[in-house]
Amino acid sequence: MARDRAYDGCISLLVDDHRIERLAAWFRGSARPPYDPWDLAREHGIRVVTRKLTPTFLGATLPSGTVVINADLPGVRQRTVLAHEFGHIVVRQGRAPWVNQRSEEHFADRFGEELLVPLALLPADDLNVQAVSDRLAVEEVLLMTRLVRAGRAPGVVVHQTGVVICRSCGTRAGNPSCSCANYRCAVGSDGSSSA
Numbered sequence: 001m002a003r004d005r006a007y008d009g010c011i012s013l014l015v016d017d018h019r020i021e022r023l024a025a026w027f028r029g030s031a032r033p034p035y036d037p038w039d040l041a042r043e044h045g046i047r048v049v050t051r052k053l054t055p056t057f058l059g060a061t062l063p064s065g066t067v068v069i070n071a072d073l074p075g076v077r078q079r080t081v082l083a084h085e086f087g088h089i090v091v092r093q094g095r096a097p098w099v100n101q102r103s104e105e106h107f108a109d110r111f112g113e114e115l116l117v118p119l120a121l122l123p124a125d126d127l128n129v130q131a132v133s134d135r136l137a138v139e140e141v142l143l144m145t146r147l148v149r150a151g152r153a154p155g156v157v158v159h160q161t162g163v164v165i166c167r168s169c170g171t172r173a174g175n176p177s178c179s180c181a182n183y184r185c186a187v188g189s190d191g192s193s194s195a
Contacts, residue, residue, distance in 0.1 A: 016098060017114075020107070023090055024114040034137040035116055037082040041067070046089060048082060061088040076139050080112060087111030109170050110149070117146040127152075145170055156180045 028035055029043060041048045047064075050071035059069040059081040067085045069078050087108030091099050099107045116138050123132070133143045141163050147153040148165045155167045156179060163171055166180035173184055 017110075019096070019098070020110050020114050021118070023095060024111060024118065027086060027090065027115060033121055034135065036137075037079050037086065037116070040086070040115075041082065044089075046086070050078070059085055061085045061092070065089065065092070076137060079116065079137065080139055080142050083112035083115045084108045085112075086115060105172065106170065106174075109145075109172065113142060113146050113149070113170075117143055119146070119150055122147070122152075141165065141171065156183055158183055 027040065027044070029040075031040065031043075038048065040046075047066045048069060049066060050069050052072055053068070053070040055070075055072065057070055058073065058077075059067065061067050067082060067089075069081055069085075073081065085108070087110070088104065090096055090111060091104055091107060096107060096111075117136055121136065127147070129140055129143055129147075133140045136143070141159050141161065144153065144157055144159055145165045148155065148157050148167050149170065151167070157165045159165060164180055164183045165171055166174065166178060166183075168174055169178055169180050173181065175181075
């Protein structure tokens with residue numbers, strides 16, 4: 001039952017896209033694309049440090065408000081992780097009172113996506129994912145997640161790297177009864193197929 005409630009939190013975030021869009025626009029301020037999360041951190045007085053961490057530890061927001069990013073991540077991945085961590089900061093500042101502890105990770109994902117890839121920046125048709133992700137200085141997976149969540153790509157996509165992207169769950173395993181669970185079982189973390 002707890003899993004169902006956590007999943008309900010994910011669904012409610014989809015309904016609250018307009019709130020996330022407004023928060024991300026406020027956070028970006030007058031910045032112009034491609035949005036640089038390092039510059040945004042400075043503008044908002046957020047201390048960011050990079051440290052060598054274990055490969056599976058991407059980043060975290062400490063209770064002090066300092067963001068720690070894994071120094072071994074490629075630059076474009078560091079940008080994604082930093083934008084995600086800003087989502088946690090927005091919640092801790094009380095700017096997203098509808099977000100609860102169960103849904104905070106999903107909110108931080110959505111906030112980071114919207115912060116770096118607002119839908120208004122994406123061409124309406126003939127989208128070249130590699131070219132647009134290069135232009136916006138974001139990972140292809142982040143751009144694809146944005147497209148899937150916006151309904152501009154199928155509801156579940158398996159990226160060439162093996163990452164499963166779902167309209168409801170994003171890149172995280174959400175509800176085990178979601179249709180993306182079948183894809184997550186069929187595709188290994190290295191992109192290999194178990195079939």
